[in-house]
Amino acid sequence: EDKVVQSPLSLVVHEGDTVTLNCSYEVTNFRSLLWYKQEKKAPTFLFMLTSSGIEKKSGRLSSILDKKELFSILNITATQTGDSAVYLCAVIAGGTSYGKLTFGQGTILTVHP
């Protein structure tokens, strides 16, 4: 069975801190790993990673994938209160063409002023 595990499950920091969120996976026939941010409603797409070692960056957020060690990290620098959210990692795997996502449990990030 495909498995995606995120750590830590929750994290509390102060504005300006840098955080690193972790995602490890055990899946059959890996295709891609995705990061989403979920606030009060549904998840919003952040990054999609397919190749090892290539950093993807968007403002203060960046992410990288290691396909040998089967994990990814999401970095957020100079955190702001607006970064408070649940960060979800998900993997597309398997032989189906439907692109089904398997989600991790999520990391709850709280940024205090």
Added chain:
Amino acid sequence: GAVVSQHPSWVICKSGTSVKIECRSLDFQATTMFWYRQFPKQSLMLMATSNEGSKATYEQGVEKDKFLINHASLTLSTLTVTSAHPEDSSFYICSARAGGGMGNQPQHFGDGTRLSIL
């Protein structure tokens, strides 16, 4: 781009009622749509995968007669919760994915529907 609209955002209804939730891709054609359920403080649980013009594929443990899915066009999928009971109360979220191929494109999510059955 890649906007997914879900309607309604909140439903409160009596036990025994059937409830229909719509999911639309507004600026792209979605060959595949997905329906998830999310319990408080938990991650998303996939209920079913829906491809335009064909029957939905349900995950293990999801009753297909209870959760009817229709994906009649490339921009619209509907989930009908039939004869809803209080245990069906949850946050239901749809997502849509463009294109065919090997399915290696991101899913984009609607804003979710909070369903409360009294």
